[in-house]
Amino acid sequence: MSKEEVYEYEVGPQGSQGLDLLDLAFNQSTIAFTQKYIKPGMTVLDVGCGTGVMSRWFATQVGPEGKVIAIDNSEDQLLAAKKITEGLKNIDYQCLSAYDIFDLHLTFDLIYCRFVLHHLHSPRKTIRLFYDTLNSGGIYIGEEGIISAAFAYPSSFAWTGYMPTLPSPHTEQDGENRDGDFGMKLFYYAKQAGFDILDCQLVQPLLWKRAQKILVVQGLKEFKKTALAQGMTEQEWQNKHDETLRLIQDDDQIIAFYQSCQVAAKK
Numbered sequence: 001m002s003k004e005e006v007y008e009y010e011v012g013p014q015g016s017q018g019l020d021l022l023d024l025a026f027n028q029s030t031i032a033f034t035q036k037y038i039k040p041g042m043t044v045l046d047v048g049c050g051t052g053v054m055s056r057w058f059a060t061q062v063g064p065e066g067k068v069i070a071i072d073n074s075e076d077q078l079l080a081a082k083k084i085t086e087g088l089k090n091i092d093y094q095c096l097s098a099y100d101i102f103d104l105h106l107t108f109d110l111i112y113c114r115f116v117l118h119h120l121h122s123p124r125k126t127i128r129l130f131y132d133t134l135n136s137g138g139i140y141i142g143e144e145g146i147i148s149a150a151f152a153y154p155s156s157f158a159w160t161g162y163m164p165t166l167p168s169p170h171t172e173q174d175g176e177n178r179d180g181d182f183g184m185k186l187f188y189y190a191k192q193a194g195f196d197i198l199d200c201q202l203v204q205p206l207l208w209k210r211a212q213k214i215l216v217v218q219g220l221k222e223f224k225k226t227a228l229a230q231g232m233t234e235q236e237w238q239n240k241h242d243e244t245l246r247l248i249q250d251d252d253q254i255i256a257f258y259q260s261c262q263v264a265a266k267k
């Protein structure tokens with residue numbers, strides 16, 4: 001029997017600081033990468049929108065003639081997203097899984113999906129759904145992590161060690177686990193789905209200021225429930241927490257976030 005697919009981090013207010021870390025680390029490069037494809041009047045689907053920071057940016061780019069449909073399968077995330085986009089009339093939110101986008105009965109000019117496929121058991125199927133729900137000439141902007149590329153120097157078990165051991169299936173099929181290194185496969189499976197690749201690049205943010213590094217502690221807290229469920233003891237978690245605090249206070253120690261592979265592709 002296949003394992004149930006569960007999102008491993010806290011959602012809603014308890015999970016928002018982990019997403020703050022993603023926003024801080026990646027939004028600048030996401031915007032630079034995406035800007036040339038987004039045009040006023042477009043209909044955009046933001047898949048797994050989280051707390052909605054990028055949905056808000058898309059809404060400002062497509063303008064009043066355009067529309068953003070932002071979906072997430074967590075009501076709590078959507079509540080947070082709705083809060084920050086209050087007053088914007090061109091965003092619709094739906095609590096929906098990435099696997100169910102046909103239920104929207106819509107087609108899109110651009111589909112944006114960041115750091116969601118590497119949480120799913122069936123990322124390849126999801127890319128094919130994106131292809132099928134895009135208009136002809138429509139754009140898919142995907143960004144997925146290569147979690148095994150994260151490091152600290154000098155190294156620290158609190159950073160590289162805090163990543164769970166993620167299976168990275170090398171098969172062509174979807175699996176029964178998430179694939180934390182799916183980012184390295186994004187180009188290949190976008191092509192397999194029928195897309196023409198327009199651009200592709202790798203990004204790896206460095207956290208070196210105290211204000212950046214402090215968000216890592218929050219990320220650790222948001223992963224606690226999953227870590228304990230995966231077999232970590234309370235004492236082991238506490239050791240990691242204490243070592244993380246030490247790591248963020250050492251101004252000589254740098255943290256390299258995981259890599260993100262960005263792909264822009266056209267139907």
Ligand SMILES: C[S@@+](CC[C@H](N)C(=O)[O-])C[C@H]1O[C@@H](n2cnc3c(N)ncnc32)[C@H](O)[C@@H]1O
Pocket residue numbers: 007011019022023047048049050051071072073074077096097098099113114115116119120
């Ligand atoms: C790491 S967060 C990324 C959020 C946002 N895309 C960003 O880059 O800031 C992953 C998000 O995907 C959502 N998610 C997980 N599984 C999902 C699924 N099957 N369908 C839709 N959303 C999902 C989670 O609730 C979470 O908000």
